[in-house]
């Protein structure tokens with residue numbers, strides 16, 4: 430029986446404008462390409478897991494609008510169980526306004542919309558579903574009160590808790606004590622630990638601070654460089670190393686981190702080692718940056734395996 434994954438998080442529609450450079454205050458700039466596509470950190474991670482072959486259920490809230498309904502039918506095509514997605518009356522599906530510069534970097538502004546309705550009250554009736562899973566994956570684009578509730582319940586039920594702490598915000602020690610695996614980027618790691626991550630030594634130090642909160646595995650994603658992967662044993666010994674990523678020409682990094690997270694947990698649930706799982710996640714993330722948009726760029730498993738086999742050192 431495949432192990433069961435629950436992703437709890439946001440679902441957005443992304444309005445993406447490619448511009449030559451990021452705008453300065455007061456500046457008006459013509460973009461050269463415009464795309465409207467599905468996104469949201471939670472949805473991207475659920476789609477990445479679904480396309481990678483996980484048995485994935487998505488807990489999310491969409492608006493009572495056409496884009497919310499079409500997101501649900503798209504999730505089904507991406508092999509996601511959508512039973513637990515709520516349609517919130519008189520609310521719009523979340524929106525992300527995104528600028529992408531010529532380097533493929535992005536700037537994102539969010540309107541939470543229906544994502545803001547994912548409160549404790551909405552998640553409480555779904556707790557039995559969470560305890561029946563093997564792993565719960567969450568991000569920070571939905572209200573913290575529901576994340577607190579879900580994390581505590583999962584931990585107490587023996588369900589592995591993985592948190593991608595994006596977008597960056599401070600987290601309580603209590604919440605972090607329920608987390609088994611955390612996957613910040615450099616900015617998020619700095620916000621959580623106070624350590625600016627500019628070298629492997631900084632990454633090791635930041636990881637140690639997060640291990641001290643009780644977290645077993647810390648994966649700090651470092652963009653092109655790969656990821657610092659650090660594990661604390663039961664005897665509290667810490668072993669960390671840099672796992673390099675794959676070199677590709679980045680066109681657009683939207684959703685690449687989300688793809689990494691969705692594929693990482695899929696591989697872990699298949700019983701792959703931490704190292705193999707990170708490598709497969711790197712392969713998926715590398716493929717995602719070669720295409721534009723979030724959902725449109727997320728690769729299917731066949732492509733990930735093929736890329737991994739062809740490019741692994």
Ligand code: RIB
Pocket residue numbers: 439441442443467468469470473524525537570683684685687723
């Ligand atoms: O991580 C990328 C995502 O962030 C985008 O799809 C956008 O919706 C925002 O949530």
